[in-house]
Amino acid sequence: MDATILGAAVINGLLLGGSYALVAVGLTLIYGVLHIINFAHGSLLMLAMYGAYYLLVKAHIDPYAAIPLMVVAMFAAGYVLYRGLIGRFSHGKDENILLITLGLSIVLENVALFFFKGDSQTITVSYSDRMVALGPALVPLPKLVSFAASLVLCAALAWFIARTETGRAIRAVAKERQGARLVGIDVEKIFAVSYGIGIACLGAAACLLIPSFYVSPSVGNLFVIVAFTIVVLGGMGSFAGALVGALIIGLTESLSGLFLGEALGQIGISLIFILILLFRPTGIFNK
């Protein structure tokens, strides 16, 4: 095997992992606080990608410039979804939240099919095809931007959770709800805020993905299985785990694509998933 090809595959894998990171971090945050898997994660990502797509096509707003807008919009969407639907109809039962988010994803996907039709769309921006030399690899500029921005945003989110009063409240609610109520934390509001932040991550991820990725009504499924694997690999609810897990999964996908052929790239991910469940079901970052 040529070292250059291998080096390029490693770099591409890491970049790919970076673009998974935000999606996985959002999923793991929601899991950590609400103790549920957000089955609507993929379809909300899809929705955000259409949002970024139409912002460019109809309003001529560059996807990168649209990040703040999409983050705020998706936060609001997540917050309202939790307050109006998930929190209201779950009656405090986790299995209800699960079913509601699952139902939500089916509805969103079908609504998207109805409005956007089944075929996939791509956009072209001036920098779509620009390539950058990165060691042995020649990588598309949008992928490099997406990687760097993902890491920066994950770090910003980690800072927010670690350092701010709301971040402290989120961590408190994650582990001790009654204690949180007794210091006057509005637990339901923190749930909604956490869900909103998890969905806001998708808003940013969508803007970073759209310059180099297609969008279709089912595009979310592609990401949600990968993100779920990452979250399990990193340890459910662990931030650092989600980040490192994303890079590992990106590498795995790229390398198994290299060795087994493009079409089989995802097999490596399934393999990792099974191995983790067999040997380390709590993930690499949890004791």
Next chain:
Amino acid sequence: MLEVRGLRAGYGEVEILHGMDIDVAEGEVVAVLGSNGVGKSTLNNNLSGIYAPFGGSIRFCGEGIAGANPARIVDLGLIQVPEGRRVFPNLSVRENLELGSYRRGRAARARNLERVTRIFPRLKERYGQMAATLSGGEQQMLAIGRGLMSEPRLLILDEPSLGLSPILVDEMFALIGELNGEGLSILLIEQNAVQSLEAADRAYIIEHGVVAMSGPAAELARSPDLRARYLGL
């Protein structure tokens, strides 16, 4: 400052408290005694708004708080240090204390941190440590410290001596005396009848979901009936 009238409370279909009257006046230490499972914590959690009562009224500093949300009740200064501590295990000692003033006492957070760590120097030594790794006694200190951070007007202590060594129990009761000496009103829920009756001004004995006996603590401590049943004398 606290007036509970005809409080009925429970869970789902099951009524545990069948109409209780309890008062705490400004500056008092009031003990609530009763055997396991009689509904003492149920009472507290209805006072704190964790559960909504089935019926009756709760007034605190003139405001009706039955069924109010916990944040509102914290705002008013009715603060509970719950049974089982309920500290935030994944947060450091310092963060636990800081969250004590999430809702009330935020402006004086730094000064109150000083005060709490003066009362519990052990917490200062463990400032950066995760609460989960504290000993049981340290967790109890942390829970009380977190409660004090909210600048309580009435502090509910639910079995603060549970699981503490005899020396720490003595320290706990000494602390109750000190805090009360500074003017804090305290509602003390306890199994430890002897020391509670010594520390309290008045006491209520709960049986079968109602107040079976009440009065000045010193009087109750002399009551032959009570001595036989609760003090094993």
